[in-house]
Amino acid sequence: MALIVDKPAASWYKSEMELKQGDHVRIYVRLGGCGSVHPGLSLGVMQDEPRDIGVEDQVEGIHFFIEQDNMWYLEQKDLHISFDSEKEEIIMEVK
Known part of the structure; x- marks a missing residue:
């Protein structure tokens, strides 16, 4: 399992969340949304300090x-985070 964040996606988060060098961004499982892996669940994003990193x-x-206790969401797959410049939106794909 791996977390792969493309440079344009990282730049977008850096700008939108006003992040600075060395900041941490947690990807976590949340109830609701349009998740493609588990119905009724999706991934959220927030600035946070890590406690028990599963993948980085x-x-x-x-x-x-992603914290160790949220790794089950990936089902032994990789999470790719990219940025669609035409739609100006983040794309998260578990594959």
């Missing part, structure tokens, strides 16, 4: 991570 990717000086 550092891009553009930002540490993106």
